[in-house]
Amino acid sequence: GTSAAGARAASSHTGSLAGREAAADALLRQCGVLRVGSIEEMIHVLQGLTGTAMPRGNRLCILTNAGGPAIMAADAADGHGLTMAAISEETKRRIRAILPPEASAENPIDMIASAGPDHYESVMKLVVADDNVDMVIPIFVPPLIVEPLEVMRRITSVARASGKTVLSVLMAEESYYQRIPREVPDPVPFFRYPEDAVKVAEQLNRYRLWRERPAGTIPVFKADTKKAQTVVDAKRRAGGGYLGPAETLALLDAFGLPTVGQVVVPVDGDVVSASAGIEFPVVLKVVGEKIVHKSDVGGVIVGINSSAALRSARSAMETSLKKAGVFGDVSGFLVQEMVAPPDGGDSRQEIILGMAHDPKFGPLLMFGMGGRYVEILRDVVFRVLPMTDLDAKEMVRGIRSYPLLEGVRGEARVDIEFVEELILRLAQLVHDVDGIQELDFNPVIVTPARARCRIVDARVRVAAPQG
Ligand code: ADP
Numbered sequence: 001g002t003s004a005a006g007a008r009a010a011s012s013h014t015g016s017l018a019g020r021e022a023a024a025d026a027l028l029r030q031c032g033v034l035r036v037g038s039i040e041e042m043i044h045v046l047q048g049l050t051g052t053a054m055p056r057g058n059r060l061c062i063l064t065n066a067g068g069p070a071i072m073a074a075d076a077a078d079g080h081g082l083t084m085a086a087i088s089e090e091t092k093r094r095i096r097a098i099l100p101p102e103a104s105a106e107n108p109i110d111m112i113a114s115a116g117p118d119h120y121e122s123v124m125k126l127v128v129a130d131d132n133v134d135m136v137i138p139i140f141v142p143p144l145i146v147e148p149l150e151v152m153r154r155i156t157s158v159a160r161a162s163g164k165t166v167l168s169v170l171m172a173e174e175s176y177y178q179r180i181p182r183e184v185p186d187p188v189p190f191f192r193y194p195e196d197a198v199k200v201a202e203q204l205n206r207y208r209l210w211r212e213r214p215a216g217t218i219p220v221f222k223a224d225t226k227k228a229q230t231v232v233d234a235k236r237r238a239g240g241g242y243l244g245p246a247e248t249l250a251l252l253d254a255f256g257l258p259t260v261g262q263v264v265v266p267v268d269g270d271v272v273s274a275s276a277g278i279e280f281p282v283v284l285k286v287v288g289e290k291i292v293h294k295s296d297v298g299g300v301i302v303g304i305n306s307s308a309a310l311r312s313a314r315s316a317m318e319t320s321l322k323k324a325g326v327f328g329d330v331s332g333f334l335v336q337e338m339v340a341p342p343d344g345g346d347s348r349q350e351i352i353l354g355m356a357h358d359p360k361f362g363p364l365l366m367f368g369m370g371g372r373y374v375e376i377l378r379d380v381v382f383r384v385l386p387m388t389d390l391d392a393k394e395m396v397r398g399i400r401s402y403p404l405l406e407g408v409r410g411e412a413r414v415d416i417e418f419v420e421e422l423i424l425r426l427a428q429l430v431h432d433v434d435g436i437q438e439l440d441f442n443p444v445i446v447t448p449a450r451a452r453c454r455i456v457d458a459r460v461r462v463a464a465p466q467g
């Protein structure tokens, strides 16, 4: 993958974050393809898929005769969909009865260096029989006195009899890697390093989740597709480009995407009398097709509480725009209802929804944390169409900042189901209306109450007519 597409479409957030890599990743993920980072990993995953049972869960037990590699394995498993199995008290008690007092019966089970084939066999038997364990990674670093082939034989026979997933790690002298396949009948997969085995465990678990995943459904929302298509077609006939504020509003309304009350005021108009129908507090914004990031040039003023403040904001904005050298690009001003003021006692997050076209994969939908820092935080995920309700759920839960939506530090949870609905409505819009090249809703302000979730900034670019 490359990110060449990024530079080309840098005028939208979605375009600049998308790129071929994101498209390929989204498509493969949605189709249940296990993606690997190297040819070596591919071979390892094949060993796992063909050489041991598929896991029935994600609970991993590590057992070892050396502490270091087991800790490396436990660290590698952390945060990749696996959890360390909580082995039962009964199993622990039995393990303690077998091992010397210096050993640890806690997962990772450290049998210490004196462990031989018999210890591996008996402890493995207890571990695979524990209902809390789905996968086992036995690690063996041969001390001089213990025979590695015998340990591998015992691990293999317990594994085969159990039907559980076993991925072994042998950190031995070179010749053993050749001897195992010849001298151990049908050995379980063995890897040289703990991280390799953990990666395979992760991939097998991913495959399990994919197999167990219900298909999901593609919901159909009531929408005025015709009206939306008319808006896009008119722009296309006019040569394409960004939709103006009124056209954008019509498009979003047609698909039930929540907008805010707003009026557009011409450059020489009076902002106060034009916006008489909008209640304070309001937000004043510059309008101009070429002005991509309005705040960068002083083109957004929020929290305006009175007519006098609105009038002085208008003149302050003119000064900033002139200073930034963009006043010539201004086609008007927008007075918008202010959504969920930060001090309104309401939890409030800014998310981004977007779409960019990939030349090979078609439209790519993006969801992530929004606001001014999207490109810096890069906390976004992509999906290709079609999108099911399940895809939307996974998308929302797929960003690092998801806990912020759930509510942290005493904040309430935002309406996450509504966020999922917005993603699906956008998917329907992108699928059913021809000619949108890319779009960004940034931000969509989301709150615990559905009625206060609003798209406050939308940029929609229509493709130029063909030919
Ligand atoms: P731009 O992205 O072009 O800089 P935006 O319209 O996205 O301009 O506004 C920048 C920021 O101002 C938003 O991220 C949001 O925090 C705030 N904002 C803009 N419009 C509103 C609104 N109607 N209500 C509340 N906050 C708003």
Ligand code: MG
Binding pocket: 442, 443, 457
């Ligand atoms: Mg914006």
